[in-house]
Amino acid sequence: MALQLVIGNKNYSSWSMRPWLALRANNIAFEEVFIPLYTGDADKQRILGFTHSGKVPVLIDGEVTIWDSLSIIEYVAERYPEAQIWPDDRARRAHARSISAEMHSGFMALRGECGMNLHRPIRAVALSADARANVARIQRIWLECRERYGSLGPFLFGAFGGADAMFAPVVHRFRTYAIEVAPEAQAYMDTMMALPAFQEWTRDGLAETIVIERFETV
Numbered sequence: 001m002a003l004q005l006v007i008g009n010k011n012y013s014s015w016s017m018r019p020w021l022a023l024r025a026n027n028i029a030f031e032e033v034f035i036p037l038y039t040g041d042a043d044k045q046r047i048l049g050f051t052h053s054g055k056v057p058v059l060i061d062g063e064v065t066i067w068d069s070l071s072i073i074e075y076v077a078e079r080y081p082e083a084q085i086w087p088d089d090r091a092r093r094a095h096a097r098s099i100s101a102e103m104h105s106g107f108m109a110l111r112g113e114c115g116m117n118l119h120r121p122i123r124a125v126a127l128s129a130d131a132r133a134n135v136a137r138i139q140r141i142w143l144e145c146r147e148r149y150g151s152l153g154p155f156l157f158g159a160f161g162g163a164d165a166m167f168a169p170v171v172h173r174f175r176t177y178a179i180e181v182a183p184e185a186q187a188y189m190d191t192m193m194a195l196p197a198f199q200e201w202t203r204d205g206l207a208e209t210i211v212i213e214r215f216e217t218v
């Protein structure tokens with residue numbers, strides 16, 4: 001039975017984007033189940049039919065249900081070891097997992113002030129000191145990876161992997177909110193934006209016409 005990945009709006013759902021990219025960039029076949037977010041009770045009930053967390057993304061693999069973006073990436077990494085979603089080397093793998101977990105559990109100010117919204121006209125907003133610190137920390141993470149592993153390939157640990165999937169929505173946030181970054185960070189963003197799977201998600205998101213008012217505030 002094919003994997004099913006339940007996702008929200010590609011324009012807005014940064015959490016959905018992460019496992020979707022991990023699957024698509026590695027050519028792992030899956031059926032996409034789209035449930036529009038924040039439309040009311042009927043769609044919420046559809047999500048609840050897949051997971052009692054009431055949140056997307058959700059991965060269904062036969063009898064197994066996984067309902068959190070990072071957990072889905074971990075599951076896919078185990079299920080498809082040939083995809084090499086995490087680095088082979090234990091120290092590098094620990095590094096990749098550390099920055100992925102840091103992304104998963106942090107950067108609240110940046111997330112709050114610069115929600116992913118692909119069709120938002122590009123323009124800068126005044127960021128709080130906390131959000132500016134988030135931007136600096138993310139660049140530091142990227143630059144450290146590029147310095148240490150740049151010889152292995154253009155992504156954080158060489159080839160596109162789980163850590164890149166976790167940071168992919170940030171690339172859209174930095175782009176859409178015209179956040180100034182160092183040349184090395186820009187080079188990483190350019191690499192991400194050239195990835196066919198990233199482009200496919202972006203095209204699909206831009207083609208969506210559903211507007212979620214609560215995410216259209218800035």
Ligand SMILES: N[C@@H](CCC(=O)N[C@@H](CS)C(=O)NCC(=O)O)C(=O)O
Binds near residue numbers: 008012014015055
């Ligand atoms: N920690 C979760 C967060 C998932 C999450 O917050 N999903 C949002 C959309 S991006 C959602 O499903 N919201 C719908 C709702 O709360 O009704 C993950 O990483 O998967």
